[in-house]
Amino acid sequence: MDFAELPIQRSWDIDFLHGALSFAIHSNEVQGFQKFLQTRNPISEKEDGFIRSFWENVFSCSFLDSTLYNDDEKACTGEEMLESLPSSVFEMSMTAHSYSIYNAVFAVVHALQSMKSSQSKKRANLKGQQQKISNRQSWQVKLKQR
Numbered sequence: 001m002d003f004a005e006l007p008i009q010r011s012w013d014i015d016f017l018h019g020a021l022s023f024a025i026h027s028n029e030v031q032g033f034q035k036f037l038q039t040r041n042p043i044s045e046k047e048d049g050f051i052r053s054f055w056e057n058v059f060s061c062s063f064l065d066s067t068l069y070n071d072d073e074k075a076c077t078g079e080e081m082l083e084s085l086p087s088s089v090f091e092m093s094m095t096a097h098s099y100s101i102y103n104a105v106f107a108v109v110h111a112l113q114s115m116k117s118s119q120s121k122k123r124a125n126l127k128g129q130q131q132k133i134s135n136r137q138s139w140q141v142k143l144k145q146r
Contacts, residue, residue: 009045024096024097025097025100026094026096026099027092027094027095027096027097027099028101029094029096030094030099033093033094034092034093037082037092038082038083040082041078042055042063042076042078043078044078055076055078057078058085058089058090059076059080060073060074061073061074061075061076061077062074062075062076063075063076063081
């Protein structure tokens with residue numbers, strides 16, 4: 001059960017938990033994340049269908065070239081600000097779940113870079129010898145435990 005909601009904490013008697021453990025997902029601020037979000041613009045990123053659809057839904061508007069355009073609805077300008085949305089609709093800071101995904105992608109990128117660097121060093125060390133470097137695919141990355 002999640003007791004993060006303040007109204008629940010105030011109105012419920014949670015003594016029935018009898019000192020149960022509570023776990024939270026670690027999160028941290030990622031430098032440049034908010035600036036990245038502020039630069040997203042559905043006008044300049046026309047190929048990105050997700051951002052255009054998201055924009056139309058959260059700002060209750062339609063782009064003039066959209067198949068969903070309705071004369072009764074206001075037109076999206078692309079100047080709408082994500083910061084103006086309530087946090088229940090859109091978080092401007094990275095959530096704990098997003099941070100976990102960020103860390104997973106970060107780990108895979110570093111593993112691939114390490115693999116590529118390792119292969120380059122092996123090639124350089126072999127010079128005239130026959131190169132016995134396995135051609136691994138990106139999905140075959142084997143992480144070493146330290």
